Amino acid sequence: MSTTAPETIAVEVAYATPERQEIISLRVAPGTTALQAAELSGIQELFPEIDFASAKFGVFGKLCPPNRELRPADRVEIYRPLKADPKEVRRRLAAEGKTMGKKSSAS
Numbered sequence: 180m181s182t183t184a185p186e187t188i189a190v191e192v193a194y195a196t197p198e199r200q201e202i203i204s205l206r207v208a209p210g211t212t213a214l215q216a217a218e219l220s221g222i223q224e225l226f227p228e229i230d231f232a233s234a235k236f237g238v239f240g241k242l243c244p245p246n247r248e249l250r251p252a253d254r255v256e257i258y259r260p261l262k263a264d265p266k267e268v269r270r271r272l273a274a275e276g277k278t279m280g281k282k283s284s285a286s
Contacts, residue, residue: 186208186209187206187207187208187209188206188207188208188209188211188249188250188251188252189204189205189206189251189252190204190205190206190207190211190216190249190251190252190253190254190255191203191204191205191253191254191255192205192216192217192220192222192254192255192257193254193255193256193257194222194225194226194229194256194257194259195259196226196259201222201225201226202254203220203221203222205219205220207219207249210248211248211249212245212246212247212248212249213236213238213243213244213245213246213247213249213255214231214236214245214246216249216255217229217231217234217236217255217257218231222257229257231245233260234257234258235257235258236255236256236257236258237255237256237258238253238254238255238256239253239254239256240256242258
């Protein structure tokens with residue numbers, strides 16, 4: 180009688196701060212969610228500031244719910260909260276006559 184290990188899929192979990200980025204590869208059971216993969220990865224041990232309850236998740240740059248089931252080779256990204264609202268920053272810069280680093284074509 181042959182016993183085989185349950186099938187698993189390879190995924191990655193990524194998190195970055197301005198100073199450091201980590202991508203952790205792991206194998207998970209089919210049906211594992213983005214949140215479950217993040218928890219299983221141990222990334223919170225490297226970045227204790229991650230709060231899974233309020234974190235936003237994405238797969239390859241597209242926002243997704245924490246309960247999204249993963250597919251083989253998916254990369255789960257855990258997003259940090261923004262320090263400033265980009266719309267508010269643009270408004271403030273526009274009021275000061277500045278841009279966000281893009282050169283104006285009307286020179």
